[in-house]
Amino acid sequence: MNEDIIIALDLSTKNSGWSIFKNDQLIAHNVINAGSSNLFRRIDKMIIEIRKLLDDYKPTKAIIEEVLPEDVNHNQKVFKALIYLQAFVMHLMDEYNLETELVVVSHWRKCCGIKTGAGINRTSLKPKDIQFVRKMYNLQVGDDEADAICIGWAATHKSIPIQEDEVIKDEYGFEFA
Helix, strand or coil: CCCCCCEECCCCEEEEEEEEECCCCCEEEEEECCCCCCCHHHHHHHHHHHHHHHHHCCCCEEECCCCCCCHHCCCCHHHHHHHHHHHHHHHHHHHHHCCCEEECHHHHHHHHCCCCHHHHHHHHHHHHHHHHHHHHCCCCCCCHHHHHHHHHHHHHCCCCCCCCCEEEEECCCCCCC
């Protein structure tokens, strides 16, 4: 039986979240941190660490969050930096001959049952991503890692586990619709 191993990436030039799913089971996750003030040194660090993940886990497919201008409030400097990183990562995936899929944030959140759209801002969604991971896996993770896990979950499950009218509470009791 062939095993389907997916690497899911939430790319950032400073903190990139990653997760590995074997068939539909989460088997590893973490964050790659790059602290240099030089953009290309941070990208180099990301590529080196992602290469290690590819060598260690030997994924059969990569799922990467697509970079869109609206996701960074149309900040051209940030958008360009993320596009550069995405291009380097796509080149790396090609080097490893991996099937690679880009997925927009609204799609993977929809698959996870996290409502997005008009009037809902990015900062209010991050706690919902974290809460989804806590509910599904009983894990305490930061937002970059949570996003990578959600991306992988959406790629492997492709269904909505939470009813949109269900109320989700964070660890402090705050409710998220």
